[in-house]
Amino acid sequence: MGKKPIYRRVVLKISGEALAGDNRFGLDDDTLGSVAAQIKEIFDLGVQIAVIVGGGNFWRGRTSENMDRATADYMGMLATVINALGLQSAFESAGIPTRVQTAIEMREIAEPYIRRRAIAHLDRGEIVIFAAGTGNPFFSTDTTAALRAAEIDADIILLAKNIDAVYSDDPKTNPDAIRYSEITHQEILEKDLKVMDSTAASLCRDNNIPIHVFGLSEKGNMLKAVYGEKIGTIIR
Secondary structure, eight states: OOOOOSOSEEEEEEOHHHHTGGGSSSOOHHHHHHHHHHHHHHHTTTOEEEEEEOOTTTOOSOSSTTSOHHHHHHHHHHHHHHHHHHHHHHHHHTTOOEEEEESSOOTTTSEEOOHHHHHHHHHTTOEEEEESTTSSTTOOHHHHHHHHHHHTTOSEEEEEESSSSEESSOTTTOTTOOEESEEOHHHHHHTTOTTSOHHHHHHHHHTTOOEEEEESSSTTHHHHHHTTOOOSEEEO
């Protein structure tokens, strides 16, 4: 008997920057293919997967003082839709049936987000990609991941990032940064660790949603995460 996944339904949060690969902008074909291949490994185990994707590979906040925060955030939401459609194409090329749901209606290219419909898609064995954040400015895609995980009753949020774990400081600039293997939501808030914003961390804490942070670049990490192996950092 082979290993069995320890989760039935997961929310996978992928940063937009991670999809750019070494280009640091836009979408990298090889990275999309690698992400799709990793997701297919856990999809084939029967795990239900919802995906939230950021938009930082196209847009990161205000570019000038003349732009208000709400406008900048709406532009970021549109960037996440581009990434969602790119992921959908990559998933379908890998043989994974996929739906995109957007928090801001754009019926010609995706379904509007409807909680019960999303759950029905997952139960039918389709991956659902949630795009356009929460549909509201002033909320990050991390907060979207926490909100959607609570709404669809996910077992855990898998936070796939450019960095391989949660650290006390930026390990690129501080070689003495402490690497955490396990930490609480409360500690994330108290220590002001930049793994996710405070709204998302509070929402996960209040709804008892664990988070598993790991590096996206290392192949096989998604599989290890759903098997419950000790990689990266667990927040609970």
